[in-house]
Amino acid sequence: MVVYSEDHREETCRRGRIEVICGSMFSGKTEELIRSLRRATFAHQRVEIFKPSIDTRYSEEEVVSHDNNSIKSTPIDSSASILLFTSEIDVVGIDEAQFFDDGLPGVCNELANRGVRVIIAGLDMDFKGVPFGPIPALCAIADEVTKVHAICVKCGNLAYVSHRTVLNDKRVLLGEKEEYEPLCRCCYQKALKEDMSK
Ligand SMILES: Nc1ncnc2c1ncn2[C@@H]1O[C@H](COP(=O)(O)OP(=O)(O)O)[C@@H](O)[C@H]1O
Ligand SMILES: Cc1cn([C@H]2C[C@H](O)[C@@H](COP(=O)(O)O)O2)c(=O)[nH]c1=O
Numbered sequence: 001m002v003v004y005s006e007d008h009r010e011e012t013c014r015r016g017r018i019e020v021i022c023g024s025m026f027s028g029k030t031e032e033l034i035r036s037l038r039r040a041t042f043a044h045q046r047v048e049i050f051k052p053s054i055d056t057r058y059s060e061e062e063v064v065s066h067d068n069n070s071i072k073s074t075p076i077d078s079s080a081s082i083l084l085f086t087s088e089i090d091v092v093g094i095d096e097a098q099f100f101d102d103g104l105p106g107v108c109n110e111l112a113n114r115g116v117r118v119i120i121a122g123l124d125m126d127f128k129g130v131p132f133g134p135i136p137a138l139c140a141i142a143d144e145v146t147k148v149h150a151i152c153v154k155c156g157n158l159a160y161v162s163h164r165t166v167l168n169d170k171r172v173l174l175g176e177k178e179e180y181e182p183l184c185r186c187c188y189q190k191a192l193k194e195d196m197s198k
């Protein structure tokens with residue numbers, strides 16, 4: 001039996017592919033990314049990990065999950081830089097991909113066409129429920145898309161969006177539990193109504 005995310009043929013054969021892990025905040029995207037990249041390292045594959053340099057939330061140099069799991073990464077400003085670091089690499093991991101520019105899908109396609117396995121984690125939607133940055137395009141060109149879910153902090157159902165709990169309308173606002181809560185569709189609608197009446 002092949003367990004979810006343990007398809008060893010897909011993990012280890014050298015065929016290029018694009019895998020997207022998306023969902024709301026606290027849905028386990030980074031945990032899943034780190035797990036896949038660690039497994040690739042155990043399989044003696046050459047792994048390189050990138051994150052946008054604006055994401056300094058927990059660490060400048062590491063990808064860090066909400067549970068404090070971490071893995072070393074290279075912070076970069078532009079998706080084009082990924083191509084400079086990835087000759088002789090088998091697996092490329094990218095976290096917080098929603099913050100990258102629209103060149104990212106082209107870069108991932110080029111890597112996959114060269115035979116690289118590309119694993120991308122990112123928010124599918126912003127706090128307004130609008131598809132975020134290059135993630136929709138990445139989902140379209142991906143060989144595999146995994147949508148993960150947090151638990152709605154109001155009712156315990158599966159969450160689908162990250163509700164911003166502080167007053168700020170900018171699309172990019174780094175944050176954690178002080179600024180965001182994962183909510184299901186129903187609780188999100190209620191929360192938006194409450195926000196409007198404040
Ligand atoms: N409401 C929640 N639902 C699910 N997990 C949560 C929640 N709040 C905190 N967590 C923690 O967040 C972890 C996932 O963190 P992480 O992989 O960094 O998520 P993401 O990258 O999607 O934001 C979970 O393993 C869990 O311990
Ligand atoms: C919804 C939303 C989130 N952000 C920020 C908040 C965090 O710093 C990251 C998401 O991190 P995670 O690993 O998925 O928990 O993105 C934002 O800037 N704008 C938003 O709309």
Ligand SMILES: [Zn+2]
Nearest residue numbers: 152155184187
């Ligand atoms: Zn709910």
